[in-house]
Amino acid sequence: MNRPVRIAMVAGEASGDLLGGRLIEALRRRLPEAEFFGVGGPKMIAAGFTSWLAQEKLAVRGLVEVVKHLRELLALRSELFQRLVATQPQLFVGIDSPDFNLGLERRLKRSGVATVHLVSPQVWAWRPGRVHTMRRAVSHMLVLFPFEEAIYRDAGLPVTYVGHPLADDIPEHIDRDAARVELRLPALVPIVAVLPGSRQSEIDMMAGPFIETVKLVARRTPGVRFLVPLITRETRELFETAVYRHGAQDLPLTLLFGHARDALIACDVALAASGTVTLEAALSRRPMVIAYRVAPLSYAIARRLVRVQHIGLPNILCDESVVPEFIQDDVTPENLAQAVCNLLADEPIRRAVERRFTRLHAEMRRDAAERAADALLALVGGPRTLAYQSA
Numbered sequence: 001m002n003r004p005v006r007i008a009m010v011a012g013e014a015s016g017d018l019l020g021g022r023l024i025e026a027l028r029r030r031l032p033e034a035e036f037f038g039v040g041g042p043k044m045i046a047a048g049f050t051s052w053l054a055q056e057k058l059a060v061r062g063l064v065e066v067v068k069h070l071r072e073l074l075a076l077r078s079e080l081f082q083r084l085v086a087t088q089p090q091l092f093v094g095i096d097s098p099d100f101n102l103g104l105e106r107r108l109k110r111s112g113v114a115t116v117h118l119v120s121p122q123v124w125a126w127r128p129g130r131v132h133t134m135r136r137a138v139s140h141m142l143v144l145f146p147f148e149e150a151i152y153r154d155a156g157l158p159v160t161y162v163g164h165p166l167a168d169d170i171p172e173h174i175d176r177d178a179a180r181v182e183l184r185l186p187a188l189v190p191i192v193a194v195l196p197g198s199r200q201s202e203i204d205m206m207a208g209p210f211i212e213t214v215k216l217v218a219r220r221t222p223g224v225r226f227l228v229p230l231i232t233r234e235t236r237e238l239f240e241t242a243v244y245r246h247g248a249q250d251l252p253l254t255l256l257f258g259h260a261r262d263a264l265i266a267c268d269v270a271l272a273a274s275g276t277v278t279l280e281a282a283l284s285r286r287p288m289v290i291a292y293r294v295a296p297l298s299y300a301i302a303r304r305l306v307r308v309q310h311i312g313l314p315n316i317l318c319d320e321s322v323v324p325e326f327i328q329d330d331v332t333p334e335n336l337a338q339a340v341c342n343l344l345a346d347e348p349i350r351r352a353v354e355r356r357f358t359r360l361h362a363e364m365r366r367d368a369a370e371r372a373a374d375a376l377l378a379l380v381g382g383p384r385t386l387a388y389q390s391a
Helices: 014-030 042-046 062-068 072-085 098-110 130-137 148-154 165-169 175-184 200-220 233-245 262-268 277-281 297-303 314-317 333-347 346-366 367-381 386-390
Strands: 007-011 035-040 050-052 093-094 114-118 140-143 159-161 191-195 224-232 253-258 270-275 288-292 325-327
Touching: 007 062, 007 072, 007 098, 014 042, 014 093, 014 114, 014 165, 014 233, 014 277, 014 367, 035 042, 035 367, 042 050, 042 314, 050 072, 062 165, 072 346, 093 098, 093 140, 093 367, 098 130, 098 159, 098 270, 098 346, 114 148, 114 367, 130 148, 140 148, 140 367, 148 159, 159 367, 165 346, 165 367, 175 262, 191 262, 191 277, 200 224, 200 233, 200 270, 200 288, 200 333, 224 233, 224 270, 233 253, 253 262, 262 277, 270 277, 270 333, 277 288, 277 314, 277 346, 288 333, 325 333, 333 346
Parallel strands: 007 035, 007 093, 035 050, 093 114, 114 140, 140 159, 191 224, 191 270, 224 253, 270 288, 288 325
Antiparallel strands: none
């Protein structure tokens, strides 16, 4: 009897869990007996993945924060390497989290395991020399954005542009009224989705400014309602604590367990921490205000290295300032509230933003999970789709 294909994966945060879950589903349709294991979150586990560790152990954000947890992270990586070598997967897929995964991939590749990295680090934004480091660690790159493909091809690293699963998952036609009915929200009141991040470190950094922003917007916008989707019990508890600390218990604020996409579709404007959720907001065709704030030392180091004009993914992908973004010291309640209120008050601008994001959505719909699965199956000799084989 043939041994089932064994594929190891490590996804260190919620956005990676989403990508990993969809990839596992696509692979399992063609390899129903395959085994998937490593480190992942609830979406990967729901797809049949065995997670050896809680994903939250790897979700550390910012240069300084990583240094604080470096000893623990290195110990975890060493433990994972030993266990993976003992388990002998045919393939290892590191999903995002490059600072953790690339070192693991390098050791696994040296030990004879084919390694794939899904989601390019932002080499186009900072530390471009990482491309050469990745060539030593990675057998094949899977990238989500079209402009990334040429970067790796030019460096001599096999690469496949797969598109972004979020673009496939979000329907071309979205129904705001239905989303409001689902969330039991009034049809005509202004609604703001507040997205402070998926990691505990982000909540620690963003909850205060966002709650103070909500206070100002509530005072300036009659009837406004706020939705705050939070992905884990820990992040919800942190945000609730911040609400009490800032004396905001009486605000028209609804905390949701998950339901980020429902909140985005239902809202008029989103206030979001910079990250993958801003892409989800753009693909949901929602105007937004983007905020980026990390520890001061992390920012001081990063600002010397960053090479791009914009910080938010929607503006980077559109190659223009479609929505306002605020960075570090500019992340103040007054700045954020003014930007949110401006969007709420200006329907023509909101419609223009929605039209631009509709075009972006159309450009990024490529059946990403199937394309990624085909690239992986080519490495392990599994069945690929007819569409891919004929391309």
